[in-house]
Amino acid sequence: MAIKGNIIVGQSGGPTAVINSSLAGVIEAAKDAGVKKIYGMHNGIEGLLKEDIIDLNDHIKDAQDLALLRRTPSAFLGSCRYKLPVIEGNEEVYEKLFAILEKYNIQYLLYNGGNDSMDTVKMLSDYASLHNKPQKFMGIPKTIDNDLPMTDHCPGFGSAAKYIAASMKEIIRDNAVYGETRTNICIVEIMGRHAGWLTAAAALSKGPDCCGPDMIYLPEAPFDPEDFMKRVKELAKTKKSIVIAVSEGVKLADGRFVCELSGGSDKLDAFGHKQLSGVGTYLAQRITAETEFKARSIEFSTLQRCAAHLTSLTDADEAYGVGYLAAQKAFEGCTGMMVTIQVTSRKPYIVEYSQFDIHEIANVERKIPQKWIINDGTYVSDEFVKYARPLIIGELQPHFAGGVPVHITLE
Amino acid sequence: MAIKGNIIVGQSGGPTAVINSSLAGVIEAAKDAGVKKIYGMHNGIEGLLKEDIIDLNDHIKDAQDLALLRRTPSAFLGSCRYKLPVIEGNEEVYEKLFAILEKYNIQYLLYNGGNDSMDTVKMLSDYASLHNKPQKFMGIPKTIDNDLPMTDHCPGFGSAAKYIAASMKEIIRDNAVYGETRTNICIVEIMGRHAGWLTAAAALSKGPDCCGPDMIYLPEAPFDPEDFMKRVKELAKTKKSIVIAVSEGVKLADGRFVCELSGGSDKLDAFGHKQLSGVGTYLAQRITAETEFKARSIEFSTLQRCAAHLTSLTDADEAYGVGYLAAQKAFEGCTGMMVTIQVTSRKPYIVEYSQFDIHEIANVERKIPQKWIINDGTYVSDEFVKYARPLIIGELQPHFAGGVPVHITLE
Numbered sequence: 001m002a003i004k005g006n007i008i009v010g011q012s013g014g015p016t017a018v019i020n021s022s023l024a025g026v027i028e029a030a031k032d033a034g035v036k037k038i039y040g041m042h043n044g045i046e047g048l049l050k051e052d053i054i055d056l057n058d059h060i061k062d063a064q065d066l067a068l069l070r071r072t073p074s075a076f077l078g079s080c081r082y083k084l085p086v087i088e089g090n091e092e093v094y095e096k097l098f099a100i101l102e103k104y105n106i107q108y109l110l111y112n113g114g115n116d117s118m119d120t121v122k123m124l125s126d127y128a129s130l131h132n133k134p135q136k137f138m139g140i141p142k143t144i145d146n147d148l149p150m151t152d153h154c155p156g157f158g159s160a161a162k163y164i165a166a167s168m169k170e171i172i173r174d175n176a177v178y179g180e181t182r183t184n185i186c187i188v189e190i191m192g193r194h195a196g197w198l199t200a201a202a203a204l205s206k207g208p209d210c211c212g213p214d215m216i217y218l219p220e221a222p223f224d225p226e227d228f229m230k231r232v233k234e235l236a237k238t239k240k241s242i243v244i245a246v247s248e249g250v251k252l253a254d255g256r257f258v259c260e261l262s263g264g265s266d267k268l269d270a271f272g273h274k275q276l277s278g279v280g281t282y283l284a285q286r287i288t289a290e291t292e293f294k295a296r297s298i299e300f301s302t303l304q305r306c307a308a309h310l311t312s313l314t315d316a317d318e319a320y321g322v323g324y325l326a327a328q329k330a331f332e333g334c335t336g337m338m339v340t341i342q343v344t345s346r347k348p349y350i351v352e353y354s355q356f357d358i359h360e361i362a363n364v365e366r367k368i369p370q371k372w373i374i375n376d377g378t379y380v381s382d383e384f385v386k387y388a389r390p391l392i393i394g395e396l397q398p399h400f401a402g403g404v405p406v407h408i409t410l411e
Numbered sequence: 412m413a414i415k416g417n418i419i420v421g422q423s424g425g426p427t428a429v430i431n432s433s434l435a436g437v438i439e440a441a442k443d444a445g446v447k448k449i450y451g452m453h454n455g456i457e458g459l460l461k462e463d464i465i466d467l468n469d470h471i472k473d474a475q476d477l478a479l480l481r482r483t484p485s486a487f488l489g490s491c492r493y494k495l496p497v498i499e500g501n502e503e504v505y506e507k508l509f510a511i512l513e514k515y516n517i518q519y520l521l522y523n524g525g526n527d528s529m530d531t532v533k534m535l536s537d538y539a540s541l542h543n544k545p546q547k548f549m550g551i552p553k554t555i556d557n558d559l560p561m562t563d564h565c566p567g568f569g570s571a572a573k574y575i576a577a578s579m580k581e582i583i584r585d586n587a588v589y590g591e592t593r594t595n596i597c598i599v600e601i602m603g604r605h606a607g608w609l610t611a612a613a614a615l616s617k618g619p620d621c622c623g624p625d626m627i628y629l630p631e632a633p634f635d636p637e638d639f640m641k642r643v644k645e646l647a648k649t650k651k652s653i654v655i656a657v658s659e660g661v662k663l664a665d666g667r668f669v670c671e672l673s674g675g676s677d678k679l680d681a682f683g684h685k686q687l688s689g690v691g692t693y694l695a696q697r698i699t700a701e702t703e704f705k706a707r708s709i710e711f712s713t714l715q716r717c718a719a720h721l722t723s724l725t726d727a728d729e730a731y732g733v734g735y736l737a738a739q740k741a742f743e744g745c746t747g748m749m750v751t752i753q754v755t756s757r758k759p760y761i762v763e764y765s766q767f768d769i770h771e772i773a774n775v776e777r778k779i780p781q782k783w784i785i786n787d788g789t790y791v792s793d794e795f796v797k798y799a800r801p802l803i804i805g806e807l808q809p810h811f812a813g814g815v816p817v818h819i820t821l822e
Contacts, residue, residue, distance in 0.1 A: 015588050043590045074584035080592055166720050166815045173485035173818060174717035177426050179454045181491055186713075209818045301709040302597075306585035309577050310720060312814065392814030403723065403803030404577045407584060407620045 003035055003331060004134070005107030009056075010041035010048065011075035012082075012113035012120065013143070016156030017163075017308045018319035021070045022112050022140050023077065025323025027060055033331050039104060042410075044080035045111070045120055049093070051100055059410065068408040070316060071398050073308035076410065083116050084123045087130070094127045101135055108136050108330040112323070114143035114154075118338055119362040125336030136330040139338035139358055140322050144305045146197035149366045150356040151340035155322055156305070158315030158391035161201035163307040164190060164300065165392060168205035168213060168245065171298060176241035183293040185232065185242045188213070189280030191304055193249040195367045196220050197388075198304065200380045202245035204388055214242050219249035220368050221377030223258050228283065229290060231378065236293060246279055258282065309405050313394025318351065325353050349390035414444055414742060415545070416518030420467075421452035421459065422486035423493075423524035423531065424554070427567030428574075428719045429730035432481045433523050433551050434488065436734025438471055444742050450515060453821075455491035456522070456531055460504070462511055470821060479819040481727060482809050484719035487821065494527050495534040498541070505538045512546055519547050519741040523734070525554035525565070529749055530773040536747030547741040550749030550769055551733050555716045557608035560777045561767040562751035566733055567716070569726030569802035572612035574718040575601060575711065576803060579616035579624060579656065582709060587652035594704040596643065596653045599624070600691030602715055604660040606778045607631050608799075609715065611791045613656035615799055625653050630660035631779050632788030634669050639694065640701060642789065647704060657690055669693065720816050724805025729762065736764045760801035 009026045011019055023040075030038045040054040041047045054077060060069060069076060085093060101109065111121050121139040128135055141148050146157035168188065175186045190199040196218025206212025214235055217223055235242050250258045259279040280297030287295035322339040329339065337355040344350045372384045398405035420437045422430055434451075441449045451465040452458045465488060471480055480487060496504060512520065522532050532550040539546055552559050557568035579599065586597045601610040607629025617623025625646055628634055646653050661669045670690040691708030698706035733750040740750065748766040755761045783795045809816035 015585060043592055046592060047590075072584070073581050074588045078590040079588045081589070082592075162814055167714060167718070169815055169818065170484050170717040170719060171713060173483070174426060174713045177485045177490045178492070179458075179489040181454055181457060181493075204813070205815060207813060207815070209820050296712070298712040298714065299710065301707070302582060302585045303578060303709070303714075306581040307578070308581060389813060394814070395811060397808075400806060402615070402618060402800060403573055403805070404580055404616060404618070407580065409620050 003033055005105040006037035006039060007035050007108040007110065007327065008039040008041060008048070008053070008101070008104070008106045009110045010044045010112065011077045011079050012044040012111060012117035013079060014305060015074040015079055016142055016144050016305055017073050017159035017311045018155050018316045019112060019142050020072050020076045021316045021319035022142060022155060022323030024066050024069050025320040026110055026327045027056060027066065029324040029327035033327070037104070039106065040077040043078040044082060045084065046080035046082035047078065048100060049097060053104065054410065065408060068399065068406060070320070071308060071311070071396065071405065072407040073306040076408070081116070084120050087123060087127055097124070098127070098133060107134065108327065110138050110140055110326050110330065112140035112142050114145065114148060115363055115365065118148070118358055121338065122336065122358045122362040125358060128335065136333065136335040138326040138330045138334060139361070140326045141338055141340070142319070144198060145192055145195055147195040147365045147367065148361060149364045150338070150361050152343045153341060153391055155315060155319035157197060158312040158318070159310070160198055160304045161204060161388055162312040162315070162392035163304050163310045164198060164201045165204035166310055167300065168202045168243070169210045172205060172210055172213070172243050175243050180240055183236050183240050183242070185284070185287055185293050185295040186244070187280040187283045187295065187297040188243065188245050189248055189297060189299040190245055191300065192219060192247045194219055194365055196247050197368060199245050199247040200368060200384050201388060203380050203385055204392060213245045214239070215244045215378040216380055217244070217246045217250050217378065218368060218373060218380070219247045219251060220370065221373050222253040223250040224253065225258065225261070225286065229286065232287060233291065236291070246283065248279060250279060309398050311396040312392045313396045314391055316396045321353060329355055346386060346390055349393070414446055416516040417448035417450060418446050418519040418521065418738065419450040419452060419459070419464070419512070419515070419517045420521045421455045421523065422488045422490050423455040423522060423528035424490060425716060426485040426490055427553055427555050427716055428484050428570035428722045429566050429727045430523060430553050431483050431487045432727045432730035433553060433566060433734030435477050435480050436731040437521055437738045438467060438477065440735040440738035444739070448515070450517065451488040454489040455493060456495065457491035457493035458489065459511060460508060464515065465821065476819060479810065479817060481731070482719060482722070482807065482816065483818040484717040487819070492527070495531050498534060498538050508535070509544060518545065519738065521549050521551055521737050521741065523551040523553050525556065525559060526774055526776065529559070529769055532749065533747065533769045533773040536769065539746065547744065547746040549737040549741045549745060550772070551737045552749055552751070553730070555609060556603055556606055558606040558776045558778065559772060560775045561749070561772050563754045564752060564802055566726060566730035568608060569723040569729070570721070571609055571715045572615060572799055573723040573726070573803035574715050574721045575609060575612045576615035577721055578711065579613045579654070580621045583616060583621055583624070583654050586654050591651055594647050594651050594653070596695070596698055596704050596706040597655070598691040598694045598706065598708040599654065599656050600659055600708060600710040601656055602711065603630060603658045605630055605776055607658050608779060610656050610658040611779060611795050612799060614791050614796055615803060624656045625650070626655045626789040627791055628655070628657045628661050628789065629779060629784060629791070630658045630662060631781065632784050633664040634661040635664065636669065636672070636697065640697065643698060644702065647702070657694065659690055661690060720809050722807040723803045724807045725760070725802055727807045732764060740766055757797060757801055760804070
């Protein structure tokens with residue numbers, strides 16, 4: 001393949017523990033292909049529109065930098081939540097963007113993100129195709145939510161799932177510490193607005209040394225608070241320590257979020273967004289009000305996406321792989337596609353990478369198959385565990401200094 | 412020394428990541444001394460009163476079991492929150508306890524816990540001394556709160572501090588991900604009802620690759636919500652990403668807990684206890700209501716005491732050390748004392764162990780020295796960092812299977 005110019009890469013949306021491993025993959029692919037300038041968008045496409053561009057050759061200089069980059073959580077280049085407008089009627093936005101690309105002789109643009117970010121790749125490649133622009137645009141999948149279609153799973157999910165599974169094991173042990181002397185109920189609220197992949201990962205805590213959570217509630221199944229209370233009371237007849245995993249996005253049969261019942265969601269709603277926190281608190285409060293049991297709620301919050309100290313090596317290596325391949329495919333002339341992961345065997349675990357038309361991917365959310373949701377919507381099946389287990393295997397050990405993991409910064 | 416009979420060990424109060432390392436130390440000391448029977452109280456003194464006793468020789472059989480025990484969070488034997496009554500007028504409780512000790516030929520009783528647990532050791536040794544009983548009673552310090560007196564620090568604190576410091580680094584990175592595009596404020600609520608050691612540990616996140624939290628609020632300094640809001644608005648003039656560490660126990664000048672302002676504390680108050688959660692939520696809600704900034708709160712909750720996957724090796728080794736020495740001292744005839752840690756040099760870090768009269772320790776809370784609290788009660792000084800840094804050094808790596816840490820269970 002003949003390299004025609006420079007490359008730029010952007011990170012977008014909520015970060016993950018391995019989004020920088022994808023960046024490392026892009027950088028190494030570009031170096032291996034002899035690309036002269038490797039640029040980064042500072043804060044995604046929003047930064048690019050302001051010509052806020054980073055010369056990555058200045059920042060990631062050697063193998064040590066790359067190793068640290070892979071161990072650094074959050075988006076090294078900074079992220080954004082900016083969505084490109086429709087092309088028709090907004091041509092000036094695209095003209096501006098392409099003028100910047102031309103100014104820096106950028107021939108390859110890679111964008112690493114979830115659903116909204118793949119929409120950006122789609123718009124840019126559509127515009128290029130409409131106007132016969134030569135630049136290539138490739139999407140790199142990333143989302144802890146694991147809800148991108150056409151790929152077996154998404155980089156970022158494995159590490160979040162590992163953090164959730166390990167922390168659930170620890171919480172389940174902690175919750176049982178008073179044995180038969182009191183009934184302790186712990187509600188663990190887990191991210192995932194519309195897809196329950198992360199919450200389901202709580203099931204990965206189950207094993208010979210851990211009973212796992214007692215119930216798992218996903219947004220894919222309607223939630224009935226009365227039935228929930230009935231089940232808790234029933235469980236408490238035979239079990240003193242009860243731990244329940246609940247998605248932040250569980251919904252009533254009428255479609256309202258359960259957290260709306262608590263009123264909690266209104267309080268933080270400064271930007272007109274529904275703040276999906278509070279379902280754990282709401283359920284713990286109901287238990288306390290209606291029973292004599294001790295109840296508390298725990299929310300993993302952003303820890304589940306930034307706990308790089310417990311990164312899955314499988315996940316980090318795949319994140320690197322999709323980054324590397326996205327660049328390689330762009331160099332070969334591919335455009336308007338996202339790199340995907342296919343699992344050809346789950347045991348032993350074997351993956352292949354491919355790429356898929358971005359039009360089939362952007363704005364489509366993949367949910368947990370209904371057949372994997374069991375026990376009247378209160379647990380996930382072994383099929384889920386078989387699906388997710390390989391993704392959390394292995395550890396990308398942090399480099400420690402002064403007792404804490406070392407990161408690399410832009411400054 | 413001549414071993415006179417069997418030994419029993421109990422775990423009490425809230426667990427830590429290293430309480431089982433102390434148990435491992437006791438078991439090895441007893442084995443090394445040739446003690447025949449090593450008993451464990453199932454759920455502390457409350458279990459002992461019901462003769463709920465575990466034969467540890469059946470459970471911890473070899474070096475592999477001991478290694479797993481050290482990597483298992485929460486109290487392996489189960490814990491309790493039972494406080495022995497005053498001796499006068501309650502002699503029958505003590506007679507029952509001593510009858511059980513005699514039945515099992517237990518000559519050495521070790522109790523691992525915090526303030527309340529040291530009170531138990533005091534009561535038992537006082538009763539033995541009053542009634543010329545031969546048994547020896549020793550206390551083993553343990554508390555993430557780090558508030559036991561007469562010891563430089565408490566086993567359990569180092570690992571909780573390491574978890575807090577590492578997680579704060581990750582949260583600070585995550586919070587800054589949108590760069591200059593929006594003001595993101597994150598309030599991190601940390602455990603510690605009356606002493607701010609754990610919250611202060613947030614300062615350990617600061618280093619060449621991390622700016623650390625912007626403010627740190629401890630229960631040792633009065634909290635003024637109006638001044639807090641003023642400082643947040645001032646900070647936001649120059650900084651888009653703001654992370655603030657707040658103790659669950661921060662109090663107004665009039666002595667009320669700040670979380671009482673939110674009303675949140677009443678809701679979970681099923682047992683007449685003040686539930687100290689909600690100050691983070693309260694402050695985030697105030698920021699959202701009074702400014703245009705995006706604010707969220709994160710609560711580490713029990714994760715900070717059970718995250719064994721991030722155990723400080725220094726802490727685990729010291730926990731083992733105080734357990735081993737407590738047994739050894741009991742065998743030598745010591746009673747009514749708690750093993751303490753003295754730091755003879757902080758750099759290089761050198762410790763010595765000693766023991767101290769339990770009467771000077773039980774029910775006394777050690778707080779952060781006022782001189783270490785700086786910036787009008789909004790930060791901690793470098794002296795605190797010098798004090799705490801050595802305690803978080805080193806990692807006790809978990810044994811992983813299926814992608815999650817392996818634990819050992821009683822069953």
